[in-house]
Amino acid sequence: MxxxxxxxxxxxxxxxxxxxxxxxxxxxxxxxxxxxxxxxxxxxxxxxxxxxxxxxxxxxxxxxxxxxxxxxxxxxxxxxxxxxxxxxxxxxxxxxxxxxxxxxxxxxxxxxQIPFSKREKPVMNYLSVEEMGEILRQPDQSTAYGRRDLCFLSLLYDTGARVSEILSVRVRDVRLENPAKVILFGKGRKLREVPILSNTAEHLKRYISENHLDMPVKLDRNLFQNHQGRPLTRAGAAYILKKYAAAANVETHVSPHTLRHTKAMHLLEAGVNLFYIKDFLGHEDISTTEVYAKASIETQRAALEKHSIVTAPSTPSWATDTDTLEWLKSFGKQQ
Missing domain, CATH: 1.10.150 (DNA polymerase; domain 1)
Incomplete structure (x- = not known):
């Protein structure tokens, strides 16, 4: 051999x-x-x-x-x-x-030592508060799958988690007694606890109860299942979000990661400290989180330029503006 x-x-x-x-x-x-x-x-x-x-x-x-x-x-x-x-x-x-x-x-x-190829930084997509709210209003709460989808989307947005983190959440990882929270396992299997808002906690209580997920034998099951009773996949998660984004007439291209960007930007715009956002998202380095601050500044700049009434005059081009050059020449002779 x-x-x-x-x-x-x-x-x-x-x-x-x-x-x-x-x-x-x-x-x-x-x-x-x-x-x-x-x-x-x-x-x-x-x-x-x-x-x-x-x-x-x-x-x-x-x-x-x-x-x-x-x-x-x-x-x-x-x-x-x-x-x-x-x-x-x-x-x-x-x-x-x-x-x-x-x-x-x-x-x-x-x-x-082989270097990585340089690439242009993609434009960060995120939703406005109004767009996010409209998406969350789309699931039909009179159906079991509509209630599941609402729980999934609400938890994904509430926690700002990576989609892989939400898909791997087990029933036992969710704590619904006040203050509600969920245990997430991030990159490198690093554990962090993230708070859940009261509305989302109420939806989760109903979802867990009606699906009998609070039974001891089901505590280690994935929280979100597909139609076959298997763990929800990345493809399934993307399909759910795109379906409701289309129903809400949201024109921005969305993926589950868009909701992570969206939550970070909403926290930043609400005045939350960047270091808290870093821990909330599970970033190891603050420089990773700083991209949201830069994106926020660019958004503010674009809004100011769009709505500004009084603007400074454009600086003349000294190389092409002959009137200005002639004025400078004549001005120089007068001195």
């Missing part, structure tokens, strides 16, 4: 032990890393003629990884964001590999 290569041994250890146990990353993160290396191995086989079972750490090179990134762009049509995500996974693995395989340290360090 052929002996496993150092690459297969280190990769298996990285994906099955290091990431889930020592780094305590989520299942989604591990799955994303697996996808990255599945694509990398496909590229190595199809482009470089290297079979996965014989591939060693020393078979990789700086040029190979850069060719892989170009392949993702040209052959698979991946965006800059997706390519950077794949590169982040590769760099993280080779940072681990340089410790496990010190004889390949120089090679690993070269790959680790």
């Amino acid at each position: 052929k002996k496993p290569t150092d690459f297969s041994r280190i990769l298996a250890s990285y994906l099955t032990a290091y990431l889930p146990s020592l780094r305590n990353v989520t299942r989604n993160t591990v799955s994303s890393y697996c996808d990255t290396f599945r694509l990398l191995l496909t590229f190595c086989r199809d482009v470089y003629g290297l079979k996965a079972e014989s591939l060693g750490i020393s078979d990789f090179s700086l040029d190979m990884i850069q060719d892989f990134l170009s392949w993702l762009k040209n052959e698979r049509g991946n965006s800059i964001s997706t390519r950077n995500q794949r590169l982040a996974a590769i760099r993280a693995f080779f940072r681990y590999a340089e410790v496990e395989s010190p004889e390949n340290m120089l090679l690993c360090q070269k790959i680790i």
